[in-house]
Amino acid sequence: MKDWRYWLAEQRGTLLALGIFIAMFAIYTSNHPAGFNANVVQTAANKGVLLAFVAMAQTLVVITAGIDLSVGMIFLLTNCLASWLVVGTPMQTTLGVIAVLAVGLLCGAINGAIVIYGRLQPIVATIATGAVYYGIGLLLRPFPGGSVNENLADALTGRVFDVVPASLVALLAIVLVIWVPFSRSVLGRAAYAAGSSETAAYMSGVPIRRGKFAAYTLAGLLAAIGGLFLTFFTYTGDAAYASGNAYTLFSIAAVVLGGVSLFGGKGSAIGAIFGALAFRTIGDLLFVFDFDPLWQPLFQGVILLVAVSLGAFALFRVRNRLEWFL
Amino acid sequence: MSETTLGGIAGRMPKFIRRADPAVVTAFACIVLLLFLGSLYSRSFLSPEYLLQQLKVASFLGVIATGMMLVILLGQIDLSVPWSVAAGAMMACAAAAYGPAGVALAIPFGIFCGVLIGVVNGIGVAYLRIPSMIITLATNAVAQGLMVVYTGGFSPQDSATGAMRYLATGFAIPGVPNAVIIWALIGAAMVFVLTRTSFGRTVYGIGNRERAAYLSGIDTRRVVMIAFAVSGGLSAFGGVLLAGYASKAAQSMGDAYLLPSIAAVVLGGTSILGGRGSYLGTVAGVILITLLQSILSVMQMPEAGRQIIYGVVIVAMLLLYGRAPASR
Numbered sequence: 001m002k003d004w005r006y007w008l009a010e011q012r013g014t015l016l017a018l019g020i021f022i023a024m025f026a027i028y029t030s031n032h033p034a035g036f037n038a039n040v041v042q043t044a045a046n047k048g049v050l051l052a053f054v055a056m057a058q059t060l061v062v063i064t065a066g067i068d069l070s071v072g073m074i075f076l077l078t079n080c081l082a083s084w085l086v087v088g089t090p091m092q093t094t095l096g097v098i099a100v101l102a103v104g105l106l107c108g109a110i111n112g113a114i115v116i117y118g119r120l121q122p123i124v125a126t127i128a129t130g131a132v133y134y135g136i137g138l139l140l141r142p143f144p145g146g147s148v149n150e151n152l153a154d155a156l157t158g159r160v161f162d163v164v165p166a167s168l169v170a171l172l173a174i175v176l177v178i179w180v181p182f183s184r185s186v187l188g189r190a191a192y193a194a195g196s197s198e199t200a201a202y203m204s205g206v207p208i209r210r211g212k213f214a215a216y217t218l219a220g221l222l223a224a225i226g227g228l229f230l231t232f233f234t235y236t237g238d239a240a241y242a243s244g245n246a247y248t249l250f251s252i253a254a255v256v257l258g259g260v261s262l263f264g265g266k267g268s269a270i271g272a273i274f275g276a277l278a279f280r281t282i283g284d285l286l287f288v289f290d291f292d293p294l295w296q297p298l299f300q301g302v303i304l305l306v307a308v309s310l311g312a313f314a315l316f317r318v319r320n321r322l323e324w325f326l
Numbered sequence: 327m328s329e330t331t332l333g334g335i336a337g338r339m340p341k342f343i344r345r346a347d348p349a350v351v352t353a354f355a356c357i358v359l360l361l362f363l364g365s366l367y368s369r370s371f372l373s374p375e376y377l378l379q380q381l382k383v384a385s386f387l388g389v390i391a392t393g394m395m396l397v398i399l400l401g402q403i404d405l406s407v408p409w410s411v412a413a414g415a416m417m418a419c420a421a422a423a424y425g426p427a428g429v430a431l432a433i434p435f436g437i438f439c440g441v442l443i444g445v446v447n448g449i450g451v452a453y454l455r456i457p458s459m460i461i462t463l464a465t466n467a468v469a470q471g472l473m474v475v476y477t478g479g480f481s482p483q484d485s486a487t488g489a490m491r492y493l494a495t496g497f498a499i500p501g502v503p504n505a506v507i508i509w510a511l512i513g514a515a516m517v518f519v520l521t522r523t524s525f526g527r528t529v530y531g532i533g534n535r536e537r538a539a540y541l542s543g544i545d546t547r548r549v550v551m552i553a554f555a556v557s558g559g560l561s562a563f564g565g566v567l568l569a570g571y572a573s574k575a576a577q578s579m580g581d582a583y584l585l586p587s588i589a590a591v592v593l594g595g596t597s598i599l600g601g602r603g604s605y606l607g608t609v610a611g612v613i614l615i616t617l618l619q620s621i622l623s624v625m626q627m628p629e630a631g632r633q634i635i636y637g638v639v640i641v642a643m644l645l646l647y648g649r650a651p652a653s654r
Contacts, residue, residue, distance in 0.1 A: 067459065114641060119649040121598045123403055123459055127585055128640040135633030142630070241581065249463055262457055294478060298471025305464040308456050 013259015014271035020257065021278035028281050031288040038163055044284070045165035046157055046233055048277040052171055053226030054247050055254035055276040056179065056269040057108075057219040062255050064212045065195040065264025066115060066122040070130030071223045072248030074107045076239055077137040078227030083146025083237025086228070093149040101224050107133055108220015112213040130248075137239040144238035153232035167229065171273065174225060178218060179269045187214040196265025253304040254279045262308075279303065349595025349647045353610035356643075360617045368624065378503065384616035385509035386494075386568050388609070390583050391590040392516050393560030395608045396553045398591050399520075401533045401600025402451055402458035404557045406443055407587055409469035411580030414440045414562025415569035416473055422487045432487045436566045437559050443469055444558020448551030458554075473577065486569045494570030505567055512560070517605045529553060533600025589640045590615045595647070 008015075028044070029036040054071050061068040078100050085096030107129070114125045160166050182188040190211025193201035201208050226247075231237060258275025260267025283300050286293070364371035390407060397404045404410075418436025421428045443465055450461035486494075496504045520526035528549045531539040540546045564583070569575040594611030596603025618639065622632045 114645070118641075118645050120641070120644050124588060124592060124598055124644065125641065127588065128637040128644070130637070131585055131633045131640075132637035135630045135635075135637065138628075138630035138633065142628075242578075249467055252460060252463060256460070262460055294475055295471075297474045298468065301464065301467030301469075301471040304467050305461075308460050308464050309450065309454060 011268075011271075013267055014274065017258040017271045017274035017278060021274045021281065024278050024281040024285065028285055028288055031285075033288075038159060042159055042165040042167075044281065045168045047284075048280040049167040049171050050226055050230055050233070051247070051250055051254060051276040051280055052273045053174070053222050053229065054251040055258065055272040056174075057222035057226070058248075058251035058255050059258070059260050059267065059269045059272040060182075060191070060215040060219045060222070061122070062260050062262060063195050063264060063267065064191045064215050065198070066212070066216070067252075067262075068111060068126050068216065068219055069123060069248055070107070070111060070126040070133055071219065071251055072244035072246065073130040073133040073137070074104055074220055074223040075227045075230065075247050076244040077107065077133045077140075078104050078224040079230045079234075080137040080140040080146075080237040080239050082228050082231035083148060084140060086148050086152070086231060088149065093152055096149075097228065100228055101221060104220045104222075104224020104227070105217055106220070108217040108223070109213070111220065112216030115216065116209050116212050130244075134239065134241060134244060137244075141237045141239045144236050144240075146237040148231050148235050150235065153235065156229070156232050170229070174222070175270065175273070178222065182214070182218060183268065187211045191215040192265055194264075249304070250279060250300070251276075253300075253307055256304075256307045256310075347595045347604060347607060349593075350604065350607040350610055352643075352647065353594055353607060353614055357610065357614050357617060360614070360621060364617070364621050364624070367621070378501075378506075380616055380620055381613075382503040382505050383620070384612050385503075385505040386564050386571065387583065387586055387590060387616060388509040388612045389512055389567060390561050390564035391587040391608055391612050392512055392605075393557030393564075394587040395591045395594075395596055395603065395605065396516070396529065397458070397557045398588075398596055398598060399529050399533045399600055399603055400550055400553055401536075402550070402554075403588070403598075404444075404447065404462050404554065404561075405459055405584065406447060406462040406466040406469065406558070407561050407584045408578075408580035409466045409473065410440045410443050410558050410561035411565035411568065411583055412575070412577060413443065413469050413473055414565035415575035415579060416477070416565075416577075417562075418490060418566045419486055419569055419575040420476070422485075429487050429489075433489060433493075433563075433566055437562050440562020440565070441555050441559040443562075444555040445551065447558065448554030451554060452547035452550035477577065486573045486575070490566055490570030491573055492570070494567045505571070508567070513605060513609065520605060525549065525552070530601055533597075533602070535601075585636065585640075586615050586619075589636075593640070593643050 025044070029040060032040055034040050054075055057071045057074075058068060061071075081103055082096070082100045085099050086093055087096065111126055111129055114120055114129065115122050118125070156166050156170055158166050160169055183192075186207065187210055190201065190206045190208050191214065193204075193206045194208040194212050198208060254276035255267070255272045256262065256275070257278055258267065258271035258273070260272055260275075279300075282303055283296060286296055286299055291299075361371065370376055390411065394404055394407065414436040417439040418432045421432040421435040446465050446468075447458070447462050450456045450465070451458045454461075492504065493508060494505050498504050498507060520529065528539060528544050528546070531542075531544065532546050532549060536546050561580075561583075565575070565580060568579055572579070590611035591603070591608050592598055592611070593614055594603065594607030594609070596607060618636070619632070622635060627635070
């Protein structure tokens with residue numbers, strides 16, 4: 001096989017997600033009363049980027065064949081923290097941003113330590129740590145409130161050169177700074193290898209523990225970046241339980257739509273980003289078609305259900321029935 | 327050398343102690359410890375009225391955790407508990423709006439809705455081979471969407487029927503709340519199913535190794551589906567009882583039951599990987615969680631502190647005895 005065919009096979013999920021997103025976004029903008037203009041794109045980008053960060057966080061963990069059900073809560077916690085810290089002079093703001101990101105890293109590292117070195121099941125461990133993170137968020141913000149450095153917030157949620165949404169530029173920068181180096185590093189390879197076959201990876205001397213730990217830790221960092229952006233968009237901190245749960249759930253939907261295998265070892269964060277943008281656009285389609293907003297939760301739930309059921313098509317390729325029971 | 331002495335000591339102990347699961351023993355020890363700490367805080371902690379009240383509150387969680395345990399024994403998990411509980415409660419209350427027949431059928435209808443959610447979960451897990459945690463999250467979202475559409479942002483008919491209130495708060499036997507009797511009955515049925523029927527043995531078998539169970543000629547997929555349906559039904563029944571207890575159904579009433587039900591099962595020594603665990607442990611876990619909640623609320627701990635303590639306790643207990651074997 002030629003090189004480009006390898007590449008195509010590897011990127012099939014990502015390209016599919018990109019295709020779904022472009023199709024959905026075309027339908028969305030063509031039916032939007034304002035049409036396709038910079039304002040519509042900016043609003044859509046700002047909403048989509050939040051989920052994209054959380055979905056990237058989820059991807060890192062899912063690649064190792066784990067799951068992080070606390071991403072939504074780290075997102076909330078860092079949102080509440082940012083509404084206290086990211087204020088004041090540029091110097092204070094910078095320190096605040098660093099502190100928020102450090103807390104995200106710490107949350108991710110705690111998850112990783114418990115799952116990898118504590119040898120607990122990721123589902124239960126991250127549900128429990130999620131409760132802790134939510135509790136801390138609620139301590140910080142019992143009621144919605146707080147503020148943020150509005151200059152920084154407006155710069156990051158506005159437009160660059162009046163055309164490109166700044167949030168998209170930030171997303172691209174994060175991809176280049178975090179995802180690309182990670183996926184090409186030894187640790188990133190180890191995370192993939194651990195996800196596709198932990199035994200084989202261990203036998204080949206791949207540093208699986210460090211790889212998985214790095215994945216969980218970076219997931220915390222990415223969720224914190226999401227939380228930071230949420231603060232920039234809303235100017236407040238709010239520990240809303242339902243919102244944290246929804247982000248966790250949507251991150252899984254985005255990851256699935258983005259072609260990342262829930263069994264680990266396959267997929268990329270780029271795919272998850274397009275999955276997140278596509279998921280947000282599909283959810284917003286209801287508005288441009290003037291449906292009652294009450295239908296939105298059901299609609300999103302059905303999309304999620306259909307998306308996860310699509311994975312079942314792989315069953316038709318199974319030759320030996322024993323492969324059902326992996 | 328030390329092993330033989332240990333064996334000798336163990337040999338002299340009564341049989342039921344030797345056979346006891348260390349996790350179950352730890353859980354019961356924690357219950358005693360919590361009661362002791364509570365009694366230091368307030369004298370009324372050891373009064374029969376208080377203990378009975380705790381048992382009554384525990385029975386709602388107990389019913390829900392019973393279903394969760396069945397699923398966890400299979401090595402799966404049911405994350406659709408929150409909206410199965412809410413759907414069961416809301417649908418039972420809604421059915422009561424349709425005349426006397428509706429009132430009579432309210433409870434079965436609520437349970438039926440939960441079973442329906444469970445069947446969807448079961449089909450997804452058993453036949454489509456979707457990871458249980460994903461498909462149950464998805465059905466949870468769909469159930470939530472259906473309930474939001476159904477209520478239309480307001481509550482159409484949300485007050486519980488007399489029968490629901492009687493089941494949750496009445497006293498058929500003087501001194502023993504009905505809810506506790508119901509939990510005892512469901513628990514007894516569960517113990518019977520798990521230990522005395524081929525279905526129960528199959529559940530343990532699948533939890534240990536589904537491949538092996540399949541190769542021994544068991545229709546494992548049917549068993550998995552039934553287990554999920556039972557779990558959905560029991561969650562909904564828990565919701566019906568809760569609605570009877572609070573005398574109305576509310577949208578977010580199930581949110582507070584997902585983590586506690588998993589925690590109760592896991593703290594009771596049931597392996598999260600499936601195939602291992604006893605119902606006695608789940609009973610201990612349910613009582614432990616309920617006491618912990620009660621003590622935290624008596625101490626007027628705010629919601630935030632409760633969530634933190636909760637998470638920390640669960641992680642700590644799991645680290646004590648819920649760890650997977652080392653990979654080498």
